[in-house]
Amino acid sequence: xxxxxxxxxxxxxxxxxxxxxxxxxxxxxxxxxxxxxxxxxxxxxxxxxxxxxxxxxxxxxxxxxxxxxxxxxxxxxxxxxxxxxxxxxxxxxxxxxxxxxxxxxxxxxxxxxxxxxxxxxxxxxxxxxxxxxxxxxxxxxxxxxxxxxxxxxxxxxxx
Numbered sequence: 001x002x003x004x005x006x007x008x009x010x011x012x013x014x015x016x017x018x019x020x021x022x023x024x025x026x027x028x029x030x031x032x033x034x035x036x037x038x039x040x041x042x043x044x045x046x047x048x049x050x051x052x053x054x055x056x057x058x059x060x061x062x063x064x065x066x067x068x069x070x071x072x073x074x075x076x077x078x079x080x081x082x083x084x085x086x087x088x089x090x091x092x093x094x095x096x097x098x099x100x101x102x103x104x105x106x107x108x109x110x111x112x113x114x115x116x117x118x119x120x121x122x123x124x125x126x127x128x129x130x131x132x133x134x135x136x137x138x139x140x141x142x143x144x145x146x147x148x149x150x151x152x153x154x155x156x157x158x159x
Contacts, residue, residue, distance in 0.1 A: 018061075
């Protein structure tokens, strides 16, 4: 940080937070956690930390923002597992949906994807957080289309 003529450190808070947009990110850590003062009704969550490498659109970033740590939280609550599924698919480029699948958090470290960051306020503090994580290299398998059976009786086309 720059110092003025009197020896005071000159602070610039204009570039402290990443602007909203899409960024190339890499996982630096993954750990399972519980919120403070959790009750028996609370579910654990998986905490991902992403290293921000660059903007997807190629626009230059302030040097001090390269390497920004962005945290992403995925609840293990069954009604919220859709988010964990999409994060895993983005970083591993494989489908996650079978029962009993397992992950080694250490194997996810270093994986890359794109995070769409938005500004959010948490406990009165403004921060950048991922609204969505995706990977253009991941193409989900096509779902089988349910075609009507030829054996179904059709009351309009009776022959």
